[in-house]
Amino acid sequence: MRFPANRPLRLDSGAKIENLEIAYKTWGELNTDKSNAVLICHALTLDQYATGSNPVTGKAGWWSKAVGEGKPIDPARHFIICANVVGGCMGSTGPASLNPKTGKPYGLTFPVLTIGDMVRAQAMLLDGLGVETLFTVIGGSMGGMQVLQWAADYPERLFSAICVAATAKHSAQNIALHEVGRQAIMADPDWRGGAYADAGVRPEKGLAVARMGAHITYVSEDALQRKFGRGLKRDGLSWSFDADFQVESYLRHQGVSFVERFDANAYLYITRAMDYFDLPGKHGGKLAEAFTGARDVRFCVLSFTSDWLYPTRESREIVRALNAAGCRASFLEIVSDKGHDAFLLDEPEMHAALTGFLKATAKERGLK
């Protein structure tokens, strides 16, 4: 959806984006009451292809296990919307887009964004689609941050909200890990101060290293150990710096395949938006204050035991604030050794919880 120049996206920084474009996908039909809309918010490196087939990678959509026919989020019952975040690189306006003023890619002239800006852009998209209220807004990781931002900024547009494996603010460790990734990108000579597109190159090595580091944070020590242990790629050691260990070649593969589908500057901007995310900080240090308008929203918060990126205690903080604000909250910590990325994987317990919560909430909303 393209917005005219007279409807810019106003950003938390004070800047604005004109001629905003938001790339999105929908599944299912909006019912006559317009009461069955579900907004799915995606994580850092994901996109609008939550289910079905992703035309860029040729693989199944990133949340096909939770979204689709017979799944907790079902196009037979829900009007499902998933949009690429502003600042992304899958069709929404981002640093790789052409700046209408110069006719050249924005690069680092693109304004710094926040999670709040992403959510404001989603609200504009919903306005354009004629969707006033959401039956639910759901997301994992950065998607969960957007869910919390929705509850803080547009509670009157929500009937329920599901926040999975997320946090209300980025911790020092979260920021530190992101900074390593950004420095890896910026240290690549092909980054060229962010203007690599003008030079016809891409900082592939830097972006791949950033992805390798980040990928470790998405899994758990136990899962890595179980999958690879000290397994070797070939018989014996090479006595060199080739990828001797299976885990090395796995990570290298993760890095290389990532650069095929992701833009380095978008990685900088989106990680920055996550680092700036501090919902309690925006409400006088009291997270509960962020949710005072959301007392009628039904919340479901889920975390995973082995997620060390956004550990359970951060979900508990969210639940504590929801309780303190008098909101209706459910919370479950799911036992899994798959780490942060568990929310994307086959986790029957999570799917059962989502199904139960959505069914009960649908009844209250008068959906079938």
Place this chain on the structure above:
Amino acid sequence: MRPGARALDIGCGEGDLLALLAREKQVDGRGLEISQAGVAAALARGLAVVQGDADRDLADYPDDAFDYAILSQTLQTVRDPKAVLEELMRIARHAIVSFPNFGHWRVRWSLLVGGRMPATRALPSAWWETPNIHLCTLLDFTDLIDQLDLRIDAASALIRGKPARPMKPGLALENLRAEAAIFLLSRGSSSAHAEPGPGEKLL
């Protein structure tokens, strides 16, 4: 419990009581449950349940958040029953508390004659596996209620699965007869151990 009341069931398990209260009394119920399996089951039936620990997480709730706080057969399993009772009466106007009575004659008999930790119908676990770490008698409980300056609005005895029978918890005979007891508590002492008032019937 009046229809539409707000209630928190602490140690709600899979949410059987919450589901019953929602169905029969249109109660706006929330649950707190320590076990993952319990919360998962409660969530799957659409109840608002938070995974947490009564000893730690009641502090998260604001004052007067509920009309009723329910602590069903859980008091004897918490680390700090006194603190938990205080929290109940902070977050809710009334508390409904039930627990097995360690003063029941079978318990006394079992220890007196058998010389071993009692294993009865109300307390079936062996000493080394029981979750019950703070067992008390009716008299012990009413002493604590006095100490906390709480009021007993109603008390009932449970015997052999029969319907609850109103009782005076201070009577020595009740302390022998009741296998378990249910109390309706409010803030502020008055005529301690009063009879159930008119319209103050327990479930």
